[in-house]
Amino acid sequence: MKQLLLMVSLLSLGACSSISQQECQLGDWFAIGKTDAQQGIAASQFRSYQKECARHGHNSDFQAYQQGHAEGAIEFCQYDQGLLWGQQGKSYNSICSGALEAEFKLGYQRGRSWYSAKVALENLQQVFAQNTETIAELEQRIDANTDALSAAQSAQQKQQLSTENKSLRQQLGELQRSQGQLQRDLQQAELNFSLLQKQEGL
Template sequence: MMEHQMSLTQTLCRLAAGFSLLLLLASCSSISKDECLRGDWYSLGVNDGKAGTLASKFRDYQKDCTEHGVTPDFKAYQQGHSQGLVFYCDFPHGEARGRSGAEYNTACSGKLEADFRRGYQQGRRWYQAKSKVDELGSAISSLQMRIEQHKDEIYRSNQQIAMENDPNRRASLLYRTDRLRDELEDYHTELGRLQVQFYQAQQAFAPLNRPY
């Protein structure tokens, strides 16, 4: 009875593993079997074009559909893709991509590229300016935390000095406290410098920070 249960468990585990592998393979496929058999390559091209997907994606469809005995129609796909790009290759989509920090999308070319490129360049300027503000803001927050930590350490060190009777130990604590004060002064100097840079970065970012 025990052996039968173990055998059944092992069989179920193998089936589950096999099913998981099938799901993994399906998720890696660029296109489903049903889509291959349906063969609406024009609509697929339109959707890819609207998403800014490069036409070279068609090669993935070819590879996956060949496994199902289907030969995709590149001409229909290309016609749909070109139509979809008319929707995608404009200023707002270019700006959105630039603001996201993504690399320039080369899907847009020819007459369609000008507006998209202008939008991307403007969005890229926004992204770089915003990144500078965020970077400096993060550096300021980190430095402020270190300043507070040093203040706490100096306070505790002073408490120990007040209670310490051993001359050598007291001298060591005094030296450590002086060093902490010097570091704290350097931190305050650095904080002032960062705050000036942060203000300048905010001023540079403000004109770019408009809704799109």
């Protein structure tokens, strides 16, 4: 029982990119393979384990690992897991193949669509916020220049302030036109994301 608890603890704590000397010593390769598959880790990871265990002076059992991995893959390759994998923006997981692929792939594609819509929405929100801030800054500079213009004494200073305001107003106009299109794009992105949220019951 103590050995089993230690094995479970090691599997839950350890990052699956490496293996400890204790795990090599315990040698429950079926459990290691199953846990890896449940976390979406490819069976090719065994080669890394094999090298690590050999360095610690322990043998490894690919057949047991492969059997455990196959069992874990059945649990991993489900619609909900594919959905989560896609929503996290991860690359498609190749451990789901053959008869196991259909449900996982369907979930992944929908999750990836959700992720893409979310990223698109966040990018537009960021650009819109930046533009709003820049518009406010330009308006403040124009107002400050206008005040300075009314108080200016020399023709040269007045000309300089007028020229600068003309350029600022041109920039402002371009940004305001851009902001209008951005707002429409943002509304569409919000709608797309909302529909995907409802579709998956999120």
